[in-house]
Amino acid sequence: MSDKTPKPGWYAVLKGEPIDLALWREALSEPFEPVALEGPNGETLLRCREGHAASEGEEIREHAIERIALVNGALRLAKAARPVEFGGLVRYSEDGRAHHYVWAGPDVIELRAIMMSPTLTVLGPDGTPLPPAEPMPSPAQALLGCADGSDQVADVLYYAGRSDSWFEIYKCIEALRTLAARQGAKLSDLAQQSGVPLNKLQRSANHYRHNNRRDPFKPMPLAEAKSHLVNLARKVLEER
Template identity: 30%
Template sequence: MSQASNHWGVEINGADQDKRVWRALLKPPFDPFVEEVKNDAGDYLVLRSTIFDGIASSGEVHNLAEQLFSTLNVAMSKNADTDPVTDGAVVDFSHGGQPRRHRYIKAEGTAMRIRGGMAELTLTDAQGKVVQHQPTPSRAQLWMRAATLNPEIGSALRYLEGKPGWFELYKAFEALDGLPNGGIAKKEISRFTQTANAGERHHPNARTRPHPKPMELWEACALITR
């Protein structure tokens, strides 16, 4: 990401635990990545992305951020069991010294749940020295790269936001139709579509008969996000 063409970021608002996971999994030099900004009033985290390259105004960044966060929230929830975070102030890094924050008002609901923490694994050699690994993009970053290269993948991810039902899962399936199926057996795809079409999306009839072993909703979610 060129600092000359991209001087924007978006503040990340959410639970501290979720923000820690975002920071752990979204690291530079891969896109998107999280950057910490030091501030006298309190440090905060900012999401940086090549999607903001060449953008002229904070308003444009704010509009782009809403869809970016929507897609990324799905990628993070499926890969790290995070709750959604929200896009906060647009941060302008173009000025010397302290970055400037442009705030936009947005009403948000609140929710709470209890989760386990994120484990970190440290590998050491026979002498007890920490083995340093070459940095690699996280799975969430790979998903976001795929969504950038193919807008249909981004659409599929947004259909999976929150707790998708059969309607949203089938929409995601349609968005991904024609792409490599990742080694999923054809019989499982048929089981998914037949379950969805016979009773879930349509009333059963002679053309849409129930599958002998209908797929559970949780199985369908796992299949689409595989």
């Protein structure tokens, strides 16, 4: 069995840009959940469930697609990652054999700046390296832990991970408004604190959603709206 052969169980194969897949593996590591890892053939796998009953495949597929949607949102907020997609299932048996249930799709490669975490060595007063710190969940794993206990946080992550259209941006704003209210805050106040022009962001979303060509209002570009949305979501989630 190869050193990279995963433990027995079900894994979702992830499809996306190499940069984003690298961010998944960096941010989702053991001993915390969820875990993304590199498979024996260089593919990126999201661990779904231990065990290896083949009859569980359809249930695990549905769970994996839902989980990927939330992780996309968490990593967009934590690492500025773009969404990745579900590319099939692979089940590893006790003997290390892989049983694939795959929907293949092309990868897209593009050079981009990314937010990889540096590796740091901390030195003590005498100049010798200090022992590694106690492991902690990554910011993305912490967000996903919050989502497991809060439907409102889960809604924010779901729409943040899909916010490549004006409709999804609108839905994410509404989810953020609900979450802020649950926290006893006003979304408009949090937007002001984070420098987000909430009124223009909302009006831009409505302008494009309703295709209101007669409105003389000049909406913001989609890329600008996505940037503001990420900043607003980070601010709301920081208030938890």
